[in-house]
Amino acid sequence: MSQHDQHLTNEELSALLDEQFSSEVQEAYHAHVQTCERCQQALAGLRQTVALLHALPQPALPRSFVLPVSLKAASTTEHNLHLATAQQQNSRVRRSPGYLRGALQFVSGLAAVVGIVFILSGLLTLSPHATPTASSAMSVPQSRSHNTAGQSTAAGVGVQTPVDAIVTLTPGHGLQPYTRPHVVAAPTANAGNQATYGESNSSPFLPMLLFFDLSTAGGRMGLGLFLVIAGGISLAFLSQRRKRLPRREES
Amino acid sequence: MNKRALDDEQGLIDRSQRGDVEAFNHLVLHYQQAVYSTVFRLLGNPDTAADVTQDTFFSAFRAIHTYRGGPSFRAWLLRIGSNLACDHWRRVQRHPADSLEALTEEDTYSSSLADMLVTSGLDGNPEESVLTLELQALLQQGLQQLPLDQRTVLVLCDIQGLSYEEIAQVTQTTLGTVRSRISRGRARMRNFLESHKELLPRDYRLTNKND
Numbered sequence: 001m002s003q004h005d006q007h008l009t010n011e012e013l014s015a016l017l018d019e020q021f022s023s024e025v026q027e028a029y030h031a032h033v034q035t036c037e038r039c040q041q042a043l044a045g046l047r048q049t050v051a052l053l054h055a056l057p058q059p060a061l062p063r064s065f066v067l068p069v070s071l072k073a074a075s076t077t078e079h080n081l082h083l084a085t086a087q088q089q090n091s092r093v094r095r096s097p098g099y100l101r102g103a104l105q106f107v108s109g110l111a112a113v114v115g116i117v118f119i120l121s122g123l124l125t126l127s128p129h130a131t132p133t134a135s136s137a138m139s140v141p142q143s144r145s146h147n148t149a150g151q152s153t154a155a156g157v158g159v160q161t162p163v164d165a166i167v168t169l170t171p172g173h174g175l176q177p178y179t180r181p182h183v184v185a186a187p188t189a190n191a192g193n194q195a196t197y198g199e200s201n202s203s204p205f206l207p208m209l210l211f212f213d214l215s216t217a218g219g220r221m222g223l224g225l226f227l228v229i230a231g232g233i234s235l236a237f238l239s240q241r242r243k244r245l246p247r248r249e250e251s
Numbered sequence: 252m253n254k255r256a257l258d259d260e261q262g263l264i265d266r267s268q269r270g271d272v273e274a275f276n277h278l279v280l281h282y283q284q285a286v287y288s289t290v291f292r293l294l295g296n297p298d299t300a301a302d303v304t305q306d307t308f309f310s311a312f313r314a315i316h317t318y319r320g321g322p323s324f325r326a327w328l329l330r331i332g333s334n335l336a337c338d339h340w341r342r343v344q345r346h347p348a349d350s351l352e353a354l355t356e357e358d359t360y361s362s363s364l365a366d367m368l369v370t371s372g373l374d375g376n377p378e379e380s381v382l383t384l385e386l387q388a389l390l391q392q393g394l395q396q397l398p399l400d401q402r403t404v405l406v407l408c409d410i411q412g413l414s415y416e417e418i419a420q421v422t423q424t425t426l427g428t429v430r431s432r433i434s435r436g437r438a439r440m441r442n443f444l445e446s447h448k449e450l451l452p453r454d455y456r457l458t459n460k461n462d
Contacts, residue, residue, distance in 0.1 A: 014434035018408070020415060049441045053409035055382050056390055058284065059291045062301050065283045065308050066276040 007036065013043050017050065101238055108234040115227025122221030260324060267315050275312050282325060283308070285411060286332045292406045293336040295395050303339055307332040322420035329407070330421045337399050389450050393443040401436030408433050 008016065008029060015021060016029050033039045212226070213219035252260070260281075266274035286307055291300035311331050318327055382390070394402050400422070407413045407421060408429075418429045 010438050011431055011434040014437055015430050018415065018433070020430060045441055046437055049437050049444065050409050052382070052386075052390060052444070053405065053440075056292070056387060056410060057382075058288050059297065059300075061284055061287055062297060064280070065287070065301075065305050066279045067272055067308060067312055069272050069276075071272045071312070 005032065008032065008039050008042075010042070010046075013039065013046055017043070017046055105235060105238045108231045108238060110231070111227045112231025112235065115224040115229075115231060118220045118224025118227060120224075122217040122219075122224060125217040125220070261320075264315070264318065264324065267312065268318075272312070275308075275315065278324070279308050282328050285325065286328055289329055289406055289411055290332050290336045292391070292394060292410055293333065293402060294340060295391050299339065300336075303335050304332065306335055310335065323417060326413070326417045326420040329411075329413075330423070333403050333407075333421060337403065340399060383450075385450050389444070389447055393440050396443060397436055397439055401432050401439065404429055404432040405436040405440065409437075 012029065016026065016033075019026065021029065033043055212223035214223065260278070263274045263277050267278065283304065287300060287304045290303045290307070291297060294300050294303065307328065311328055314331070318324065322330070394405065397405065403422060404418055407418045408415070413421070415426055415429050415433075418433075419426050422429065
């Protein structure tokens with residue numbers, strides 16, 4: 001093997017230190033270094049840096065990290081781990097993204113439910129015995145239970161506008177046909193709009209919400225379908241992010 | 252690890268994959284020093300390192316069914332640990348006001364250093380470090396000013412003693428990438444130390460053309 005006459009790059013020197021080359025190449029490089037002061041100094045500097053890092057002491061373990069043995073069967077592992085991890089997190093600085101994620105999940109779920117309401121109302125309007133009131137009465141238990149969940153979750157959350165609109169509309173009097181869904185369905189479009197669809201047809205916003213004509217059954221079903229899909233996708237996306245395993249990103 | 256120990260470990264892994272927490276805890280006891288040390292050197296704060304280490308073992312147990320024996324178990328654990336540590340670091344970088352530790356990073360390190368100086372050597376007896384406290388703090392500072400990817404490989408290679416192959420498994424990159432990051436990390440570390448020469452002990456003084 002011919003003598004290696006060129007200076008070694010930092011990367012070659014570093015790899016030489018770690019014996020990353022074949023024995024032939026290793027020998028050739030070492031032979032060069034022996035006769036080259038510049039490379040000798042560079043290699044020596046590298047060696048010292050590595051030696052310093054080697055010499056750092058292992059930090060003492062502050063405690064044992066064994067898992068609580070109550071984490072038993074595989075089927076309940078996920079649930080228990082969430083509980084245990086939540087307890088662990090209580091002692092740490094709260095991370096606000098968790099709340100935001102929960103709020104977004106709630107809104108997505110609600111949008112999907114509202115979409116189902118729309119689809120049902122559209123279907124029922126098309127059938128001969130249906131009335132808007134009947135369909136909204138049917139959907140009351142479904143929506144209200146979600147509202148209750150929403151209210152308790154929303155208490156600790158900063159998502160104000162759509163939830164507030166729900167809270168002010170539900171207590172006491174029954175469901176105004178399509179009122180609440182309108183408000184929730186368009187948090188970005190027009191969150192403040194509380195006009196009731198059943199009582200007034202003169203509001204400029206309602207009939208053409210999100211390009212769907214709500215005065216027709218077909219329009220309502222279309223909007224409902226859109227909401228279900230949008231809500232479902234964003235719920236899935238948000239849930240996926242929560243459960244995703246640690247993944248490395250290139251920095 | 253010899254074959255007998257590897258078989259024992261595989262047995263523990265198998266039992267862990269069937270939900271046996273006590274078996275998994277044997278693995279925790281074996282690897283927790285390595286994980287904690289790595290995470291600590293990546294983040295510089297002992298309390299944060301403890302939290303991240305605990306998270307690492309929770310995550311590992313939850314995901315143990317995905318371990319198929321490709322990388323070594325140590326590399327697999329360190330991958331989870333270093334990922335969580337890096338995630339934490341990036342999160343703190345983005346929102347430093349949310350984290351008290353970002354404000355008190357240096358103080359925390361030097362004040363807890365005295366507690367940490369007494370560590371156990373290979374035989375379990377306490378050892379004193381040959382480096383002064385100031386120098387240890389300087390080295391930690393040097394590590395923390397490195398970009399995350401260089402810091403990770405340097406901690407794994409020069410502090411934890413992993414091979415390039417294992418480091419490639421931990422970081423999910425190629426040998427070439429590992430090699431280049433190690434060399435850049437060392438060069439950058441050397442430049443950092445050179446700018447603080449006065450703190451280096453006599454025998455560790457960096458050679459300099461001008462000396």
